[in-house]
Amino acid sequence: MRRLNTIIIVALMIGGSVSILAYYIQYTQPDCGSPPLGGTPVTHGSLGSTTIDGQPYYQLNVTFTAELQQISIGPVSYQTSSFFDPNLSHRIGFGCGTDPNGTYSADITLNFNDGTPIEKLSIAFGGNPPVSGGTPLLTSHVNPRAGVEWIQGTTFLTLLLSHN
Numbered sequence: 001m002r003r004l005n006t007i008i009i010v011a012l013m014i015g016g017s018v019s020i021l022a023y024y025i026q027y028t029q030p031d032c033g034s035p036p037l038g039g040t041p042v043t044h045g046s047l048g049s050t051t052i053d054g055q056p057y058y059q060l061n062v063t064f065t066a067e068l069q070q071i072s073i074g075p076v077s078y079q080t081s082s083f084f085d086p087n088l089s090h091r092i093g094f095g096c097g098t099d100p101n102g103t104y105s106a107d108i109t110l111n112f113n114d115g116t117p118i119e120k121l122s123i124a125f126g127g128n129p130p131v132s133g134g135t136p137l138l139t140s141h142v143n144p145r146a147g148v149e150w151i152q153g154t155t156f157l158t159l160l161l162s163h164n
Contacts, residue, residue: 125150
């Protein structure tokens with residue numbers, strides 16, 4: 001009987017320890033810091049021109065480095081509403097870390113000055129191995145149509161705006 005009581009007590013202690021660990025893992029989040037906010041995105045070169053499906057577009061190469069960065073081309077403003085840089089500390093598993101081979105991602109909010117609803121484009125880019133690139137993401141707003149694309153091998157995004 002004494003041995004049975006010992007086994008039961010040890011089992012309860014182990015069960016309690018596992019329960020505490022499970023609670024800790026589920027309800028405590030490590031503080032990995034916050035992504036940077038604001039600032040000015042870096043432009044590469046000047047406003048250029050390209051053609052997509054027979055439609056001429058202005059293009060501007062831009063590197064965003066934080067959330068809430070904004071740049072305008074004509075009547076459209078492009079703003080990062082979220083931005084993920086795998087080189088900054090972030091949650092990995094149960095802790096914090098960086099991933100130099102990871103993929104960047106951004107939600108870019110496009111605001112047209114003609115009062116039409118704001119549109120959001122989400123893009124993943126970079127990484128090793130890199131995500132596929134070269135396909136522009138375009139808005140449903142057509143006059144003008146705006147968009148964003150990442151060309152594999154570059155370190156920036158290309159912002160697009162149609163013109164006649």
